[in-house]
Amino acid sequence: MFKNEEMEINLGPQHPSTHGVLRVKLRLDGETITHCRPMIGYLHRGVEKICENQTFFQGQVWTDRMDYCSAVANNLGWAEANEKLFGITVPRRAQYIRTMLNEFNRLASHLIWLATHALDIGAMTVFLYAFREREDILDMNEAFCGSRLTTTAFRIGGLREDLPPGFEKLVKKFLAKFPTCLEEYENLLSENRIWKKRTIGVAKLSAEDAIALGVTGPVLRAAGVPYDIRKAFPYAAYAEMDFEVPTKTEADTYARYLVRMEEMRQSARIIQQCMDGMPEGPVMAKIPKILKAEVNEVYHATEAPKGELGYYLVGEKGSGNPYRFHVRAPGFINLQSLPKMAEGGLIADIVAAIGTLDIVLGEIDR
Amino acid sequence: MNKLLRTLIPFDIAKGLSITGKHFCKVFFTANRRKVPFHIVSEYPEVVAKVQPRYRGRLTLLKDEQGEIKCVCCLACEKICPTQVITIEKGKKEGRKMPFPVRYDFEMERCIFCEFCVESCGFDSIILNHQFELATYNREDFSIGMEGLAHNMYEPSPVGKFSVADD
Numbered sequence: 001m002f003k004n005e006e007m008e009i010n011l012g013p014q015h016p017s018t019h020g021v022l023r024v025k026l027r028l029d030g031e032t033i034t035h036c037r038p039m040i041g042y043l044h045r046g047v048e049k050i051c052e053n054q055t056f057f058q059g060q061v062w063t064d065r066m067d068y069c070s071a072v073a074n075n076l077g078w079a080e081a082n083e084k085l086f087g088i089t090v091p092r093r094a095q096y097i098r099t100m101l102n103e104f105n106r107l108a109s110h111l112i113w114l115a116t117h118a119l120d121i122g123a124m125t126v127f128l129y130a131f132r133e134r135e136d137i138l139d140m141n142e143a144f145c146g147s148r149l150t151t152t153a154f155r156i157g158g159l160r161e162d163l164p165p166g167f168e169k170l171v172k173k174f175l176a177k178f179p180t181c182l183e184e185y186e187n188l189l190s191e192n193r194i195w196k197k198r199t200i201g202v203a204k205l206s207a208e209d210a211i212a213l214g215v216t217g218p219v220l221r222a223a224g225v226p227y228d229i230r231k232a233f234p235y236a237a238y239a240e241m242d243f244e245v246p247t248k249t250e251a252d253t254y255a256r257y258l259v260r261m262e263e264m265r266q267s268a269r270i271i272q273q274c275m276d277g278m279p280e281g282p283v284m285a286k287i288p289k290i291l292k293a294e295v296n297e298v299y300h301a302t303e304a305p306k307g308e309l310g311y312y313l314v315g316e317k318g319s320g321n322p323y324r325f326h327v328r329a330p331g332f333i334n335l336q337s338l339p340k341m342a343e344g345g346l347i348a349d350i351v352a353a354i355g356t357l358d359i360v361l362g363e364i365d366r
Numbered sequence: 367m368n369k370l371l372r373t374l375i376p377f378d379i380a381k382g383l384s385i386t387g388k389h390f391c392k393v394f395f396t397a398n399r400r401k402v403p404f405h406i407v408s409e410y411p412e413v414v415a416k417v418q419p420r421y422r423g424r425l426t427l428l429k430d431e432q433g434e435i436k437c438v439c440c441l442a443c444e445k446i447c448p449t450q451v452i453t454i455e456k457g458k459k460e461g462r463k464m465p466f467p468v469r470y471d472f473e474m475e476r477c478i479f480c481e482f483c484v485e486s487c488g489f490d491s492i493i494l495n496h497q498f499e500l501a502t503y504n505r506e507d508f509s510i511g512m513e514g515l516a517h518n519m520y521e522p523s524p525v526g527k528f529s530v531a532d533d
Contacts, residue, residue, distance in 0.1 A: 058448040061480045125386055139418070146420035146494070152480045160485065164420060187385055191378045 006034060013042050017120040017351045020361030024338070024354075028347060036342045036350070038335055043365040051325045056082050056156060056291045059322070064150040066327065067363035069112050071151045072105035072141070073304040079154040080235055081300035081311035086156070086291060094158040094283040095237040100171075100274035101144065101153060102236065103267040107178075108137040109305035109358075110260050110267075114185060117257075117355035121198045126188055133181050136174050143167055156291065158284035171275055178268055186261060199253040203341040203353035206251055213337045217307025217330055219357060222259045223251040229303040240277070241270050253356045260358075292318055306330040306358055331363040422479045423497040425452075425472050427512070427519040428490070436491030439465040443483035443492060449476045452483060467512070470519055474500065475508040 007028045012018040021042035027035035047066060051059040063074040076098055083090060090098075115130035138148040143164050145153045153159075189195045205215065207223040220227055228245040230238040246262035248255035293315025301310040307330030316323035334357050341353040417423075428436050439456045457468030481494055502508065512519050 054448060058446065058482070061448045061478055061482075125382070129389075142421060143418040144420070146418070146422040146481060147479065150478065150480075152482075161420075164418070184385055188382045192382060193376075193378055 011350065018354060019116065019359055022335075022354070022359065022361055022364075024342075024350065026347065026350070031346050031348075033342050033345055033347055033350065036339045038338050040332075040335070040361070040364050043361045045366065047366045048325050048327060052322055055320045056085075056293070056322065059325070060154070060156075061150070061152055064152055065362060066329065066366055067109075067304065067306065067309075067331065067360045068149055069360050070105050070109040070305045071149060072101050072153050073109070073302065073309065075151060075154045076102050076236065077300060077302040077304065077309050077311050079156055080302065081298055081313050082156045082291075084298045084300050085293060085296055085313050085315055086287070088157050088285050088287055090158050090285055091282050092237070092279045093162075093281045094285075096274050096278050097159060097163060097283065098154060099237040099241065100271055101141075103270045103274070104137050104140060106267045106305045107264055108134050110264050111137075113260065113305075113355075113358040114257075117352075117358075118189065118195075120351045120355045121195065123189060123192070123195060126185055129181070129184060129188075133174075133178065136170075140167070140170050140174070143170060155284070157287040158282070160284075162283050168275065171271065175268060175272060175275075179265075182261065182264060189257070196254065198349075198352055199257060199356075200250075202253045202349045203345065203356055204252050205337055205341050209340055210251075210337065213340065214333045215307070215337050217303075217305075217334065217358075218256055218259045218263065219307070219334055219337070221245065221247045222255040224249040229301055229308055233301065235300075235302055237274070238270075241273050243270050253352050256356045290320060292320060293322070297324075301328070304330055306360070306363070307334055327363075327366060329363045329366065331357075331359045331361075332366075335359055335364055417496050417498065421496050421498075422481050422494045424474065424495055424500060425477065425483065425510075425519070426493050426495045427470060428493060429520065434462070435467065436489055437467050437470065438489055438491070439467050440488065442486040442488065446482045446486040448480060448482065449478055451477045470512050472510045472519060473508065474510055475505065 009026050009028060010023055011026055012023040013021040018024065023039040023042065025035075025037045025039055026033055045065075047062045051062050054062075060075055060078050063078040064071040067074055079098075082088075111130040111134045115127040115134075118124075118126040118130075141151050141153070142148050144167065145151050145160070205219065205223060207220075207225050210220045210223045211225065216227065224247055226245045226247045229235070230241075230243075231245055243266045246259050246266065248259050295315060295317050297312070297314040299310055299312045301308050303309075308328065309330055310328030312324070312326040312328070313322050314324035338350075338353060338357065341357075342350045345353070430436050437454075439454055441454055444450075444452045444454055451473040453469065453471040453473075454467050455469035456465050459466040479494065484492055484494055510519055
């Protein structure tokens with residue numbers, strides 16, 4: 001009956017392995033995907049338009065809710081874009097604390113990626129172990145700013161409060177045990193034959209294609225392009241940090257896994273350096289109570305855990321809210337490489353392809 | 367030859383099983399002696415999770431030593447709120463120089479717990495308490511005001527239940 005006939009199916013929007021409400025339109029020839037189109041927009045809230053109707057100060061709470069797995073990184077981008085717009089210099093201690101919290105957030109985001117990616121492919125144990133470590137990071141978020149997920153951690157011009165007493169102890173405790181935890185995940189996955197068969201050679205994206213599609217973050221670095229905004233255009237206190245940008249040339253799912261694991265090690269190194277070289281001083285710059293913009297536009301890009309997160313802000317003279325606000329979300333642009341990865345492959349491998357892109361639909365649909 | 371041995375004998379699977387087995391033994395032999403760290407699994411309704419001192423819970427109006435409401439209706443919190451959940455009505459009370467809030471309404475269903483209101487308050491008259499069990503059966507219960515049967519704005523954190531974490 002179905003001989004020589006292509007079948008069209010929808011993967012999602014309520015599929016557990018599409019990480020939210022992504023719908024993928026697939027055309028199948030047997031088990032091979034011949035056509036793949038991601039359909040988005042199920043979580044659209046109009047964050048950009050909402051921010052245009054709110055003051056610069058209030059806008060930060062909406063950035064929490066874009067990529068909810070890495071809210072601190074989004075806050076950092078928002079705060080720095082505004083500081084660029086108003087020409088504010090942030091105290092050095094605030095820069096260090098921001099860098100440290102941002103790296104903790106990268107760890108949390110990568111841990112949740114590892115957990116869900118492994119769960120999608122079939123390794124269930126890692127899911128529980130990775131969430132155990134993520135819990136410690138969320139506790140630190142709670143100790144610093146009072147909230148675990150939607151942090152609203154920074155303010156334009158610095159931080160609201162200094163680090164709470166006893167924070168160093170939490171960081172030390174975490175850094176002491178984290179390398180062993182990473183080894184545990186690698187022992188469970190790196191040499192596992194099922195994991196290797198499901199990931200090696202799956203969802204390939206060459207460096208040329210990745211650059212042509214504008215893909216950034218670990219997906220690009222796994223294709224052999226050492227592009228990291230923390231190194232290329234340093235922001236916060238990254239210019240003073242000593243870390244490496246891991247790259248791999250295989251450009252498949254396994255290479256992306258190795259790159260992200262190595263990135264977690266480097267993040268732990270950066271946190272250690274931040275703790276060692278933490279300067280004393282104030283954490284908030286002197287800023288006017290009501291921020292009024294000039295006619296000016298800025299684009300500020302930061303390296304969020306998923307890739308290049310850019311904020312484009314246009315100010316209007318004498319206005320307290322942005323005239324135009326646009327987000328270059330890494331997830332949105334990385335998702336456009338899904339057809340390149342999945343077409344020609346098997347239908348079972350599209351789950352690995354979605355997992356390896358590390359998408360969060362809150363950020364894609366905004 | 368080495369590769370053939372590797373395919374025949376499942377070293378990798380044994381390696382994975384040894385890790386899960388280690389964790390299983392750790393929990394299995396120490397569970398009764400309370401050596402398992404608290405946060406990995408806590409039996410929630412009986413053992414309530416401890417929150418940090420800066421935890422952002424429900425909005426609370428504070429009173430001073432005389433039992434007077436500290437709020438003076440400067441409307442800073444109402445203006446800064448990103449979701450417009452606070453409504454204040456100015457009024458006067460006998461024997462009080464400062465304005466007095468006749469009505470202080472808080473729509474908790476829209477609140478995003480960002481603590482901007484507390485930050486903007488120049489009189490330290492509001493805080494976010496440590497309460498996180500905020501679910502109710504009726505929608506009306508989320509509209510919290512100065513008068514209310516089940517909940518009102520003065521309700522502090524329940525003592526002893528939502529205590530602050532030690533370490």
